[in-house]
Amino acid sequence: MTASTGSGRDSAVGECLAMFPGQGSQRPGMARHLLDTYPSARLLFARADEIVGRPLSRICVSGTAEELAHTEITQPAIATTSLAVWEVLREAGYRPAAAAGHSLGEYPALVAAGVLSFESALRLVRLRGVLMGEVAREVPGAMAAVLGLPADRVRTACEGAEAAGIVQVANYNEPLQTVISGHAHAVALAAEIAMEAGAERVVPLDVSAPFHCSLMSAVEEEFAEALADEPFADPVLPVISSVTGSHVHSGEEARELLRRQLTGPVRWVDVLNTAEQRLVSAYTEIGPGRVLGGLTRRTLGDVLTRSTGDARRLTAFHRSLTPVDWREPIAS
Incomplete structure (x- = not known):
């Protein structure tokens, strides 16, 4: 069970880490509540459908578990769902102290931090899924x-x-x-x-596929070329890399870390320890599932964690936020 407070207001605007989940958090119907309730989520998914060239909006509402299990679908589906939740919370006034993502989740974390545009992140995630799928078929x-x-x-x-x-x-x-x-x-x-x-x-x-090991080096060069083609900006929100477990200081560093991420391990324990050293007092999982909340509590002990992975939890957290007049979409 996820811990909570009476109003949730402290975790909404205080020292909170926004955590974006990785592959394995997908489930059938994971974006149904988003597309049924929030116009900004519908707009975001429509853009994702065009960028990825797949009907993610349909897949994330009515796709089967088998369909979602294909890594070339799984990765953009999770990233888009997470960013739709982020946009909904951002519009409501959610302002975390820092962001981090578990493996694939690092892409939406970098969008939240202003390092990548939504379009760049989705293009990279789409290719990442395709390349990893190729390794899976060959190894x-x-x-x-x-x-x-x-x-x-x-x-x-x-x-x-x-x-x-x-x-x-x-x-x-x-x-x-x-x-x-x-x-x-x-x-x-x-x-x-x-x-x-x-x-x-x-x-x-x-x-x-055998993620995060040297078997992925077969696709590293092609992915590095794609990374070089996308613009990376310096972070406007502190972001903690799952490759190093420490802060990302520049857009160029973020680009290199995404390359290294293919073959290097995810250092999530170090991410959480770095966040705790920043005096982060609350941890919000932005996207499908509740995996990261469990990892956080088992690593740091009795800390405040919040999930946004279903309609009930997202609605409760959304209502706890202070409304602000911030309606512009994610920067393109």
Whole structure:
């Protein structure tokens, strides 16, 4: 369950981290309440349909789980849904102290921070999904979450499975949850070693590609060329990178970090620790799902988290915000 306060007003305008979720947070119907209720969300999805060249507005309302599972659809669908929620909250006066995104979520976080335009972010996310889908079709890869074992011992398990192929840490999600990625047989062997080392369990992830490991280097050059073609501005809102776990200081740094993100691990524990050092006191998940709220509480303890992933939670948070006259759309 997500923690809450009586009015929610402190978390709306105080020292709050806006957190944007990554792949895995998708679900059928995840944008139905947005398109039914908020005109700005309908406009945003209409623009996304044109940019991506797919009917995301239909897919995010009535698409099946199987349809949403294709990474070339999943990624723009989650990013657009998250940015639609962001726009709804922004219009209502939501002003976080900083933004961060988990893997894919870094793209909407950079839009929120003024680094990328909505159009640039969607073009990049669309290509990112296509390229990752190509790797998935060519490489027998897998990912798995190792639970109940410290990250250093998970790294040791990966090293012990290197003879079977590539297997590396992909996500430092929380102190006792670390995701590994690589060749399917090497991931399976590392999982066995981790269980023997004391892991509580290993959960195979239902993903279509071995994200955040060196197997993604096959598409890094093509994606770097696309990054070079898009304009990046310096952040106007502090943004914490999931690649480094620290602040992004310039648009050029953001461009390089998105390139590195393809093959590097997601350092979400470091993101949360950096936010806590900024004296952030509340954490709002902007987009579908409630994954990041759970990771936040299990990393930082009893902190205030808010979800916006369904109609009830978004409506409650939206009503807690101070209305302001700010109607301009996301900058193009």
